[in-house]
Amino acid sequence: MYRNGVQGRYKQTMDSYDASESTPRQSTSSRPEDYFIGATFLQKRLESVRKQTSFVPTPPRRKIPHCSLLQEDVDLQKVAFLLHKQWTLYSLTPLYKFSYSNLKEYSRLLNAFIVAEKQKGLAVEVGEDFNIKVIFSTLLGIKGTQRDPEAFLVQILSKSQLPSENRESKVLWTGWFCCIFGDSLLETVSEDFTCLPLFLANGTESNTAIIGTWFQKTFDCYFSPLAINAFNLSWMAAMWTACKMDHYVATTEFLWSVPCSPQSLDISYAIHPEDAKALWDSVHKTPGEVTQEEVDLFMDCLYSHFHRHFKIHLSATRLVRVSTSVASAHTDGKIKILCHKYLIGVLAYLTELAIFQIE
Amino acid sequence: MSVLRPLDKLPSLNTATILLVGIEDALLQQLADSMLKEDCASELKVHLAKSLPLPSSVNRPRIDLIVFVINLHSKYSLQNTEESLRHVDASFFLGKVCFLATGAGRESHCSIHRHTVVKLAHTYQSPLLYCDLEVEAFRATMAQRLVRMLQVCAGHVPGVSALNLLSLLRSSEGPSLEDM
Numbered sequence: 001m002y003r004n005g006v007q008g009r010y011k012q013t014m015d016s017y018d019a020s021e022s023t024p025r026q027s028t029s030s031r032p033e034d035y036f037i038g039a040t041f042l043q044k045r046l047e048s049v050r051k052q053t054s055f056v057p058t059p060p061r062r063k064i065p066h067c068s069l070l071q072e073d074v075d076l077q078k079v080a081f082l083l084h085k086q087w088t089l090y091s092l093t094p095l096y097k098f099s100y101s102n103l104k105e106y107s108r109l110l111n112a113f114i115v116a117e118k119q120k121g122l123a124v125e126v127g128e129d130f131n132i133k134v135i136f137s138t139l140l141g142i143k144g145t146q147r148d149p150e151a152f153l154v155q156i157l158s159k160s161q162l163p164s165e166n167r168e169s170k171v172l173w174t175g176w177f178c179c180i181f182g183d184s185l186l187e188t189v190s191e192d193f194t195c196l197p198l199f200l201a202n203g204t205e206s207n208t209a210i211i212g213t214w215f216q217k218t219f220d221c222y223f224s225p226l227a228i229n230a231f232n233l234s235w236m237a238a239m240w241t242a243c244k245m246d247h248y249v250a251t252t253e254f255l256w257s258v259p260c261s262p263q264s265l266d267i268s269y270a271i272h273p274e275d276a277k278a279l280w281d282s283v284h285k286t287p288g289e290v291t292q293e294e295v296d297l298f299m300d301c302l303y304s305h306f307h308r309h310f311k312i313h314l315s316a317t318r319l320v321r322v323s324t325s326v327a328s329a330h331t332d333g334k335i336k337i338l339c340h341k342y343l344i345g346v347l348a349y350l351t352e353l354a355i356f357q358i359e
Numbered sequence: 360m361s362v363l364r365p366l367d368k369l370p371s372l373n374t375a376t377i378l379l380v381g382i383e384d385a386l387l388q389q390l391a392d393s394m395l396k397e398d399c400a401s402e403l404k405v406h407l408a409k410s411l412p413l414p415s416s417v418n419r420p421r422i423d424l425i426v427f428v429i430n431l432h433s434k435y436s437l438q439n440t441e442e443s444l445r446h447v448d449a450s451f452f453l454g455k456v457c458f459l460a461t462g463a464g465r466e467s468h469c470s471i472h473r474h475t476v477v478k479l480a481h482t483y484q485s486p487l488l489y490c491d492l493e494v495e496a497f498r499a500t501m502a503q504r505l506v507r508m509l510q511v512c513a514g515h516v517p518g519v520s521a522l523n524l525l526s527l528l529r530s531s532e533g534p535s536l537e538d539m
Contacts, residue, residue, distance in 0.1 A: 229466055229467050229469050231469055231471065292472075313435045315435035315470075316434075318468055
C-alpha cells in the first residue's frame with residue numbers, strides 16, 4: 001500500500017473507492033452506523049493529510065483525456081456556450097446543505113442579494129426591478145463518474161426595460177460549478193456536503209466577487225483563485241498535444257516569461273500543431289498513458305531546438321501560457337476550451353488541481 | 360576533466376572552505392555574504408561556482424562542503440546541477456555534499472516538482488534543505504545552519520564527523536522512499 005510516497009496516495013484512493021462500493025450508503029442510518037461512518041471519514045482525512053506534499057502529487061502515469069463516456073453524452077448544443085470563452089478558475093470547498101431542488105429559491109435569493117449590493121447606500125423602493133435576472137440551472141452530462149455531483153450553472157441576465165414581446169436578455173455574467181472524477185474529495189466528506197471543487201467564471205470581477213460572497217455566506221464554503229504553475233502547464237501541453245484531432249483549429253503556442261529587470265521579457269514560440277503531434281508521437285511509448293519522463297522529454301526537445309537557434313535556455317524561464325487546439329491555459333488561472341470532444345478530460349485535470357488546492 | 364576529491368589536498372590551519380554551486384549568481388552572492396557575517400571560531404572561505412568542473416588553473420584550498428543550489432523555478436538549474444554532479448568524486452558524498460532547494464515559497468512559479476529534487480537527494484544519499492534565499496530572514500538562518508555544518512565537515516567540532524552528521528540528518532521519510 002505504501003510502495004511509493006506519491007503513488008501511494010493515488011493508489012490508496014483507488015482502493016478506498018473499491019471498498020466503499022461494497023457498502024452502499026443508506027439514507028437513514030442508526031446511531032452506531034453514524035459513528036462508524038464518521039470515524040471512516042476522519043481516518044481518510046488523516047491519511048490524506050499525512051501524505052500531503054507541497055505540490056500536486058503527480059502520479060508517474062496519467063490517462064490521456066478521452067471522449068466523454070457517461071450515459072448522457074455531452075450534448076454539443078448544450079455545452080457550446082462553454083467553449084471559446086475565457087474562464088477564470090477558482091477552487092471551492094464543499095458546499096454545506098446545497099440542494100438541487102431549491103434552485104429557484106436560490107435564484108430569487110441571489111437576485112435580491114445582488115440588487116441590495118449594487119444599491120448599497122442608496123434609497124431603494126421595495127419591489128422595484130433592477131433589470132437583472134439570475135438563473136440557476138443544472139448542466140447535465142458534465143461529470144466524470146456517476147458519483148460526481150451534477151454540475152450547475154449560474155447566469156446573470158439583463159432584462160430590457162421595454163415591456164414589449166421581443167426583448168432579449170443579454171448575459172452579463174456566467175459561472176459554473178463542476179466536479180469531474182472528484183473521488184478523492186468525495187470520499188472524505190459527509191452527506192450534507194456537495195463537492196463541486198471547480199468553479200469557472202466569465203464576466204466582470206465585481207460580479208464574481210458579489211456572487212462569491214453570497215455563496216460563502218449561504219453555504220459556508222470558500223473560494224480561492226486557482227493558479228496553474230509551470231509544471232502543470234507543461235503537463236497540460238503534453239496531454240493536449242497527445243489528443244487525436246481530426247483537424248486543428250489553432251497553432252500550438254507557448255509563452256514564456258523571462259525574469260529580468262527592468263521589464264520582463266516574453267518569449268512566444270509557435271509550432272504547427274501537426275509537427276507538435278509528430279514530436280509527441282516520437283516521444284510517446286506506452287499507449288493510453290502519459291508519464292513524467294515523456295512530458296519532460298517533449299519539453300526538452302522544444303527547449304533544445306530553441307537553444308540551437310537562439311542560444312537561449314528556455315528551461316531557465318517560466319512557462320506562462322500554453323495554447324493548443326484542445327484548450328489554452330494561462331498561469332493566472334485562465335482557461336479557454338476549444339474542443340468539445342475533450343471537455344471532460346480538460347476539466348478532469350483542472351478538478352484535480354482544484355482538489356489539491358483545497359486540501 | 361578534473362574531479363573534485365575530498366582528501367587530495369592538505370587542510371589549512373583552522374580554515375573551513377565551502378563551495379556553493381548554482382546558476383543564480385545573485386542568490387549565491389547574498390548567501391555567501393550572510394555566511395561571512397556569522398560568528399565562527401574558524402576562518403571561513405566561501406567559493407562560488409556556476410558549474411563544475413572547476414578550472415584547474417586556480418590554486419584553491421581543500422573543499423570541505425559542497426552545496427548545490429537548485430532553483431525550483433528553473434529546470435535549467437536542475438540540469439546544471441545534474442551535470443555538475445558528475446564531476447564530484449564518490450567519497451565526497453559521505454556527508455560533504457548537501458542540496459539546497461530555493462523558491463518553494465512561490466508555488467505558482469515552480470516548474471520542478473518537489474518529488475524530483477527529493478529523489479535526486481535520495482539517489483546521492485545527501486541531505487536536502489529548503490530555503491527561500493530571496494527572503495532575508497530565511498537566508499540568515501540558512502547561513503547559520505550551513506556554517507555549523509561546514510565546521511563539522513572541516514573537522515573543527517570535536518567528537519562529530521561529517522558522516523555522523525549525515526546519519527543524523529537523514530530524514531525518516533519511511534519506507535516510501537526506499538522503493539524509488
